């Protein structure tokens with residue numbers, strides 16, 4: 257009789273523990289959409305893109321995600337994603353401006369907004385020049 261009661265209590269304890277595990281996992285799974293709704297995001301790992309130096313005589317290099325300009329002061333990498341609706345912008349060498357082909361937002365070479373409909377400047381990325389032993393720049397590493 258006593259062994260039967262212990263067996264029932266053990267089974268009951270197991271069922272309570274299993275139920276608490278299942279409810280905990282269910283709460284985690286159901287809270288994921290809530291975190292997404294609130295805006296909780298995990299930052300993506302940074303990407304490093306190497307551009308070999310020297311750049312063409314035009315002084316710029318266009319990649320899929322950025323345009324790298326070499327100015328007298330320092331190299332600058334400007335995002336190619338338009339701040340209006342996300343089209344990929346192009347650098348117009350003859351006009352020395354960056355223009356969006358979708359709705360013709362225009363930006364300066366440093367990403368500053370000239371005319372809309374975009375309301376924000378283009379984002380800039382960090383550029384780190386790499387040099388060889390003699391101090392000559394061999395490449396630029398852009399961190400996205």
Ligand code: FES
Nearest residue numbers: 338340341356359
């Ligand atoms: S998406 Fe670039 S101006 Fe609209």
